[in-house]
Amino acid sequence: MEDKWSWRWIGVTAVAPVSWGATYWVTREFLPADSPLWGAALRALPAGILLLAFARRRPIGSAWWRAAVLGALNFGGFFVLVYVAAQLLPTSLAASIMALAPVALAGLGWMLLGARPTGAALTGAALGIIGVVLVVGLATTVVDPRGVAVSLTALAMSSLGAVLTTRWREDAPIMASTAWQLTMGGLMLLAAAVVVEGAPPPMTAPSLLAFSFVAVVATAVAFLCWFAGLRRLAPATVGTVGLLNPVTGIALGTLVAGETLTALQLAGAALVLVGIAVGRRESRPRPRPALLRRADARPDCVTR
Template sequence: MEAKTRGSHAKWIALTALAPIAWGSNYPVMHHFLPADSPLWGAALRALPAGILLFLFVRKLPTGSWWWRAPLLGLINFCVFFVLVYVAAQLLPSSVAASIMAASPLVLGLLGWAMLGQRLNLPTLIGAVCGIVGVILIVGLSTARIDGWGVAASMAALLVFSIGSILTQRWRDDTPVLALTSWQLLFGGI
């Protein structure tokens, strides 16, 4: 029984590791394999196919206020965010872009406090700062020249991502998560 439990835990640990590995590969892949002058196509090619496949799986149309919320969230969470990340990846070394995005827990905490009235406590702040320092220590900082527009794009992506996350949380209801995600991907890709 104990060996079966360990095997189950190992499977979940491996699956959990896939997300950061996939996310961490975004910057080098975008920087080296996508055309530098096509951020809108890069965003569309990331969002639209996933949105179509997910929509074909869930087969549910938006209802009520989701007809305006889903396009807005799709624009924020996928279109604008992906374009800004794409631009940052073209203009910055991957380590710098990743280090800026490592501030997302801190920014989300501050916006959650400002927009949702969520309590921001000391352990959350300490954890966010430790996460930022950890990413910087792991990926290092580049010795290459840092492009100001790339930093601005990366910081804007961080802010857009955080606002989209807060709005998604604020508007959360009993709508199935997969349906909501499919609508956002479709609208963001379009």
């Protein structure tokens, strides 16, 4: 039963990095390249409003400032930094840096949660990182140090947000907490977009469809699955599953854009899957606390 639940939550969690991998192609092909703040705001805020309509809960007490902190880490700054890094660095190098997520999550999870990673989790993370490096290749152009700094900052923000989400997991149900974070982060991005970029970019039918995908599928649904995995799997295991992000991006590039994968890249994709299989041995299904089973017993949220 334990193994069954472990794989089930790994499958749920995998929805997130797979959809994020698809976002690379959608953003590049259909979304405005010169409006990163508006692009991030139109991704986060509609997703937050959509989830709020279903969650029908509002934060009270400490949940307000926690939602603001997590919204800034998981959505606000992170969405913009990833966009900027993609403009400054070759895709292969940017993806390779973000592939360090398992190491960052395992280290922060150990420091902040006391979740010491097992040998299996560390081995799985190492195999996954090697696999991603093989898939995306190595940079062959001049590397902009600003891009490296921005990408590392994005990685640190995302990893810290993920670990803090795990640490505060009992404060609210998943849908409500995700909605609060997205809305808070989206409002921050909206204010920054108006001040810095002015009017929103013009919309076309393809861009509207693209924004719908990134807001609903790659944000609302994806982060629900991601946070669900963070509540039930070890941080190192979740980080290893996240390696499906760049692998998905490469796969879509091959299928849609006609790119060709070498034998080493195919071997790297297989190695990522092996790393996930090895690293998931650290996962343990966490029983749901009574506070999460009774809506009327939650001290940090209230039904409207």
